[in-house]
Amino acid sequence: MADYDVAIVGAGIVGSLLASKLAPHARVLLLDRDVAGLPGSTGHAPGFVGQVNSIPALSEVARRSVALYTSTPGGFATAGGMEVALASPDPDVARAALADAAGLPHRLLSGAEARALAPTFVDERALAAVYFPTDGLANAKAIAKYGQDAARAAGATLLDADVSGISKNPDGYRIESSQGSFSVRHVVVATGVWGGQLVPSLQATAVSVAHPYGYSTKHATRSTLQPFVRWPGAHVYARDHGPRDGVGSYDHETVHYALQRVGGLDSAYGDWESRIAPAFNRALSLLPPKTAATFRSYRTPARGDVHAVAAGSVPYAFNGLFTVTPDALPLSGALDVPGPTGLWCAVGVWVTSAGGVTGVLADQILEALGKKEVDGVDAHLRKAFDPRRFDGRDDKELETAALGKYNDIYNKAEQKSRL
Ligand SMILES: Cc1cc2nc3c(=O)[nH]c(=O)nc-3n(C[C@H](O)[C@H](O)[C@H](O)COP(=O)(O)OP(=O)(O)OC[C@H]3O[C@@H](n4cnc5c(N)ncnc54)[C@H](O)[C@@H]3O)c2cc1C
Incomplete structure (x- = not known):
């Protein structure tokens, strides 16, 4: 008999x-090289959650995520979010139409109104904005820890272990790890930027990239949390983190972290490098000068020093790694034909989508275990996220498509084709 379901x-x-989600119904083993440490992308995700998306499936799971995170203690701040237009006519304002289609509240703002709502980030260069009051800021670490605690309380085993291999055996699958081997009926690979390490077929579709994000000097926390701000035309975004402010940018050539490089890392921090630094500097120029000054002379700590620098008060920037996919949708579902045993994956899943996507996947696995009948619910999402949807396509073409998605993170190409 298998050790775990x-x-x-x-x-x-x-x-x-x-x-x-699985632990109340099944015998679950959750393994990570460092369960409590959250060394992957989750450990340093700034947590912007925008629910409007030109891809309806992404809007749907984002809404479910917000519902879940809002009910998670310390998981979500409904600060609102806005997309600021610097040029006129700016196609970004057309996102209001997408919000309408998704039934998400929104309001068009003048530049002055946008400034009044987020004075730290928006200045007189803003011509207009679209404001989404139910968007907000997720605390990805708190949500992950809450999930771990809930799983443990429901009887799951959580283990610090490095998994080195997954192979078929008569019970289903055998997992080899630094803490021994386990026989299990189902395995889910949820290893973030390391997805292709355990499942080579994911290498072309789950593609790791570098991304610059930085924090200002520490300051007194403001009495009101300001909405996060995106400048979609400039590929830049910023938020109020309480004691610091944060800025990130997609406005650079995509920097691919191939598996050979990611495989040697024990956290999802890359090295600060010349291909991302200019974009970060340009991003600062979008901020009001007084705010930009709080980022200037930022440090770029070596990977091992990021946490120590974060504990101090100087501004700093880092290269965070995450996964892009050829169509911007997660890779979540069965990698083989699901039955009483199965190999599954959930990679390329943003914080914005994680709450919704894991609900869909949990139902699929419980159905395969014979513990739940779902009767076609979410069939469209299962199909959209199916990791086998690219089977038969050329690997190089898929990798190129995924890398191209980095510079279209707001899916504006898709948006244009839908409007
Ligand atoms: C700078 C930055 C900004 C971002 N901004 C946003 C944002 O604003 N909004 C948003 O929605 N998303 C954002 N993201 C993306 C988001 O953080 C990720 O998509 C999400 O955290 C991925 O979660 P995960 O659980 O799939 O992966 P991870 O958090 O990476 O977890 C994977 C885990 O697998 C473990 N692991 C890997 N291989 C093995 C092995 N062989 N054995 C045992 N354990 C293993 C790792 O230790 C790790 O803990 C951002 C990411 C970064 C880096």
Whole structure:
């Protein structure tokens, strides 16, 4: 008999939430090299959650995520979010139409109104904005820890272990790890940027990239949390983190972290490098000068020093790694034909999507275990996220498509084709 019904490899926000949903119904083993440390992307995700998306499936799971995170203690601040237009006519304002289609509240703002709502980030260069009051800021670490605690309380085993291999055996699958081997009926690979390490077929579709994000000097926390701000035309975004402000940018050539490089890292921090630094500097120029000054002379700590620098008060920037996919949709579902045993994955899942995507996947696995009948519910989402949807396509073409998505993170190409 198998030791566990389901083993989940990777305890970031995705693996931890999935474990919390499965543990009340099945014998679950959640493994990570460092369960509590959250060394993956989750550990340094700034948590912007925008629910409007030109891809309806992404809007749908984002809404479900917000519902879940809002009910998670310390998980979500409904600060609102806005997209600021710097040029006229700016196609970004057309996103109001997408919000309408998704039934999400929104308001068009003048530049002055946008400034009044987010004075730290918006200045007189803003011509207009669209404001989404139900968007907000997720605390990805708190949500992952909450998922881990809930899984543990429901009887799951959480184990610090490095998984080195997954192979078929008569019970289903055998997992080899630094803490021994386990026989399980189902395995879920939720290893973030390391997805292709355990499942080579994911290498072309789950593609790791570098991304610059930085924090200002520490300051007194403001009495009101300001909405997050995106400048979609400039590929820049910023938020109020309480004691610091934060800025990120997609406005640079995509920097691919191939598996050979990611495989050597024990956290999802890359090295600060010349291909991302200019974009970060340009991003600062969008901020009001007084705010930009709080980022200037930022440090770029070596990977091992980021946490120590973060504990101090100087501004700093880092290269965070995450996964892009050829169509911007997650890769979540069965990698083989699901039955009484199965190999599954959940990678390329943003914090914005994780709550919703793990709910869909948990139902699929419980159905395969014979513990739940779902009767076609979410069939469209299962199909949209099916990791086998690219089978038969050329690997190089898929990798190129995924890398191209980095510079279209707001899916504006898709948006234009839908409007
Ligand atoms: C700078 C930055 C900004 C971002 N901004 C946003 C944002 O604003 N909004 C948003 O929605 N998303 C954002 N993201 C993306 C988001 O953080 C990720 O998509 C999400 O955290 C992925 O979660 P995960 O659980 O899949 O992966 P991870 O958090 O990476 O977890 C994977 C886990 O697997 C473990 N693991 C890997 N291999 C093994 C193995 N062989 N054995 C055992 N354990 C293993 C790792 O230790 C790790 O803990 C951002 C990411 C970064 C880096």
